[in-house]
Amino acid sequence: MAKVLIVYYSAFGHVYEMGKAVAKGAGKLSDTEVRMVKVPEFEDAKAAMAENDAYTQSQKDQEAVEEATHDDLRWADAIIWGIPTRYGSMPAQMKQYLDTAGSLWMNGELEGKATAVFTSTGSIHGGQETTILTSLVNFLHFGLIFVGLPYGENQEMLTTDGIGGSPYGPSTVAGPDGSNQPDEREFTMAERLGERVANVASKLHD
Numbered sequence: 033m034a035k036v037l038i039v040y041y042s043a044f045g046h047v048y049e050m051g052k053a054v055a056k057g058a059g060k061l062s063d064t065e066v067r068m069v070k071v072p073e074f075e076d077a078k079a080a081m082a083e084n085d086a087y088t089q090s091q092k093d094q095e096a097v098e099e100a101t102h103d104d105l106r107w108a109d110a111i112i113w114g115i116p117t118r119y120g121s122m123p124a125q126m127k128q129y130l131d132t133a134g135s136l137w138m139n140g141e142l143e144g145k146a147t148a149v150f151t152s153t154g155s156i157h158g159g160q161e162t163t164i165l166t167s168l169v170n171f172l173h174f175g176l177i178f179v180g181l182p183y184g185e186n187q188e189m190l191t192t193d194g195i196g197g198s199p200y201g202p203s204t205v206a207g208p209d210g211s212n213q214p215d216e217r218e219f220t221m222a223e224r225l226g227e228r229v230a231n232v233a234s235k236l237h238d
């Protein structure tokens with residue numbers, strides 16, 4: 033039995049859609065409980081983006097998703113993070129959520145839990161790997177155990193097509209104007225990551 037938490041932030045919905053695929057994969061294990069929560073948006077970001085239709089529609093689509101609390105992190109045996117790229121690394125919204133979790137870090141409350149990251153960028157070389165790897169620095173401080181995305185199970189990565197997916201984690205390319213939707217191969221890799229993390233968490237739990 034493992035409890036898998038997906039914590040994500042998504043302005044335009046790409047990471048949200050990928051998160052649903054991760055949740056589907058984690059849910060394939062019969063003895064797994066899966067929960068998906070969102071990191072809240074900043075009030076000033078909402079105001080700044082009020083005229084952006086893609087943004088406002090995406091925020092509406094996510095209305096039913098509960099906001100992440102730090103107790104969610106305590107509850108989970110595994111934590112999978114959905115983190116879109118901002119200047120090659122994580123957005124401030126996600127960093128604030130982590131920075132306010134200092135007491136969990138101090139008390140070692142997340143140590144030994146399985147973890148993984150998925151991401152989205154605007155462009156192919158805009159920082160998918162850097163976002164995952166720089167986020168990992170934070171998660172190692174929390175004592176989380178990182179689970180990647182191996183080539184053997186994810187032959188879709190062996191391509192020169194402009195899709196996401198790397199040994200560090202699943203990803204999608206939103207496009208410079210955000211109009212791309214995740215490719216089926218990206219969803220498949222996201223599902224596999226969910227399943228893999230659930231498996232690892234269940235073994236660690238035992």
Ligand SMILES: Cc1cc2nc3c(=O)[nH]c(=O)nc-3n(C[C@H](O)[C@H](O)[C@H](O)COP(=O)(O)O)c2cc1C
Pocket residue numbers: 041042043044045046047048116117118119120121151152153154155156157158159206210
């Ligand atoms: C402030 C800001 C910075 C961004 N920086 C990058 C970047 O460094 N590289 C890149 O490829 N895309 C960048 N983007 C595009 C986002 O990564 C893209 O909108 C995001 O992956 C979409 O995910 P979402 O729909 O879940 O929000 C940036 C977007 C914003 C708003």
